[in-house]
Amino acid sequence: MSAQKAILYVALLVLIVAAPFLFPDYKTQLATLWLMIIVSLTWDMTGGQMGYNSLGNIFFYGTGMYVAAVIAIGMVYDVGEYTNAFGGGKFDFTDDQYFTGLFVGIIGAGVFCALSAFAIGWLTFGLRGPYFAIGTLGVAIAAGELVSNWDWVGGGQGIALPVYPGDFDNFKTFIYFLFAGTGVVLFIFLSWLYQTRFRAAINAIRDDEEKAEAMGLHTLRYKLVTWAMAAFFVGIVGGISAFQLIHFEPLETAYQTINLGIFMVVCVLLGGKGTLWGPIIGAILFHVFKEVTWNYFLGWQWVALGALIVVTVVYFQDGLLGWLRLKKPEWFGVRVENKQQAVAEPAE
Amino acid sequence: MSTIIEVQGVSKSYGGVKANTDISLTVPEGGITGLIGPNGSGKTTLFNSIVGYHPIDGGSIQFQGKEISKLLVPDIARLGLLRTFQQTRIYGAMNCVENMLISTPHRKLRFIESFRRNSKEEHERAEHLLDFVGLYEKRYLRSGSLSFGQQKLLEFAMALMNEPTVLLLDEPTAGINPTLINGLIDRLRRANTEFGITLFIIEHNMRVIMNMADTIYCLAHGEMLASGSPDEIQNDQRVIDAYLGAH
Structure with missing residues (x-):
């Protein structure tokens, strides 16, 4: 890593830690x-890097929520009795019980979602494209309907x-750091993963899966593992x-x-x-756009959001970084280079 | 020379169309074998059957003495029996070097190793092979932006990177300009002699295949029409009739 890059990362880290106190x-x-950044980065693992556009990643978010809740409650009380007594009954949690339930619940949500990605992937990875x-x-959708009819x-x-x-203010800071911590871990994990053979393998599946098979790649294995890794992180943020x-309910929240x-x-x-940075930049832009329209164009916010989606999908499919790549390919390592040049300035 | 691929009585039909009927042939180890025939004579169907692209209706296909007709495409590829496509297939959004690096032999790669970076040797081998097919200068370009002929050369280099025992080439010279063809013939020969790769080639360009192959098989209407040395094939009246449409 170059010195400039290291400085940039340290500055970013300081900003991340200071943000809740500055604002x-x-x-x-x-x-x-952070939630938007994490779900975008994980969606891109299959959608962007592997060419499998999942519209069902929200399944892992909702399932993560429920798994975390069931674990946290189940460690102390009977879940059926607890949910049955909605509003009535008295169920107290000590500080220890709260924090143990929270951490075990969140990790459990990640693990459960990773395992369910294997199961669902096994069934759905035979499907291609749309x-x-x-x-x-x-x-x-089916999961949401099923859960909303499950009394337990x-x-x-x-x-x-x-x-x-x-107090409530500390609670907000605590939640912020849970999300931010997960996001930073995910970013470090992906910056490493995207330098390995694994990335090349899932990129190959994206570009031509049939060719990848003909070259001997274990395509199903790569697909399952990629989705399971994505689902792990989505499950965790669901739990958080x-x-x-x-309080959350199945159809509108989970x-x-x-x-x-x-x-x-x-x-x-x-x-x-x-790309690694594309989903992050996209999530920031989208979130700012959404909040601004919700605050200043109330009543038109869904129209504005719909327009943004239409414009992006129709005219701007490659996104900001895709457009930049087209304009400045040399920034992305695209170059013609003969042998003398290669010796003069060896590639990384 | 011992036999490396043995096809016996293979038939394949698509609905009522009999693409291959009772085809038998052998590919000797270390040689260059040709497969010719008019358009629609079932050459590519036979290739697809060999590499496990579709189940065959009957017959047997053996590779190094092992029955492979029931195996799936990636399993057969990992045995070291590799094919290139008639409609060239590469990973278009990746650059040439990346295309090469993901083509390392997967029969040797344990899954845990896919979480490591490519080794220095693999980088060197990739660059060496790109140099071998004349794409060294363009190695950091998006492979999808290369011309069709260059993509064909890249696909060939990727196949070599995979260190196959046998390489099935589906029309390697189609769409390549005549001056490049000579270079390609030379490289195919060198792949055979220097790297010891057995070649089995579908080709329409008679000058190319007659120059290169030791043995040639000719298909017509999904049936084996003739086989023999290039000389025998060239002088076989049935082959001439098939190509000129007297059949």
Whole structure:
């Protein structure tokens, strides 16, 4: 890593840590921004890098929420009794019980979602192109409907989680750092993963899966592992969201296919798919755009958002980084170089 | 020379169309074998059957004495039996070097190793092979932006990177300009002699195939019409009739 790059990363890290203290009124907004960044980066792992456009990643978000809730509650009380007594009954959680439940629940959500990605992937990775998108969307919608009819986890009313033992402002800071920490770990993980053979393998699947098979790649294995890794992180942020929201219900919050489920795709398209920074830049732009329209153009916010999606999908498919790559290919390492030049300045 | 691929009585039909009927042939190890025939005579179907692209209706296909007709495409590729496509297929959004690096032999790669970077030797080998096919200067360009002929050369280099035992080439010279063809013939020969790769080639360019192959098989209407040395094939009246349309 060059010195400039190291300085940039340290500066970013300082900014990330300082942000909730510099902008104390925006803690929840910043936490949501991290959520957008994480779901976009993970969507890009399959959608951008591997060419499998999943519309069902929201399944892992919703499932993560429920798994985290069930684990956190189940460690102390009987889940059925707890949800049955909605509003009534008295269920107290000590500080220890809260934090143990939270951490075990969040990690459990990630692990459960990774395993379910293997199972769902096994069934859906035979589908290609738009059929995969529709197939995965179907899984997410079906899951939402099933869960909303499952009384043990609260049915359509959803679940209420224990409340953070401390003041509300500290709670917001705590949630911010949970999201930010996950995001930083994900970013470091992907910067490493995208330098390995693994990235080349999933890029090959994206460019021509039949060719990849003919060259002997274990295509299904790569696809399953990629989706499981993405699902792990989505499950984790689902779990964090569950504790952030305290109460959530299945259709509008957990398996929110038309909101977050679509937003993550738009973020990636806006920033530029198949790149490390594209989804991050896209998520920031999208989140700012969304918040500005929600605040200043209330009543027209969905129209503005729809227009943004249409313009991005129709005229700007390669996103910001894709456009930059077209204008400045040399910034992305595209060059013609003969042997003398190669000796003079050896490639990395 | 021992036999490396043995095809016996292979038939394949698509609905009512009999693409291959009772085809038998052998490919000797270390040689160059040709497969010719008019358009639609079933050459590519036979290639597809050999590499496991579709199940065959009957017959047997053996590679190094092992029955492979029930195996799937990637399994057969990992055995070291590789094919290139008639409609050239490369990874278009990746540059040439990346295309080469992901083409390393996967039969040797354990899954855990896919989480490592490519070794220095692999980089050197990739650049060496790109130099071998004359694409060294363009190695950092998006491979999808190369011309069709250059993509064909890249696909050939990728196949060599995979260190196959046998390489099935589907019309390697189609779409390549005449001056480049001579260079390509030379490279195919060198792949055979220097790297020891057995070649099995579908080709329409008679000058190319007659120059290169030791043995040639000729298909027509999905059936084996003739086989023999280039001289025998060239003077076989049935082959001439098939190509001129007397059949």
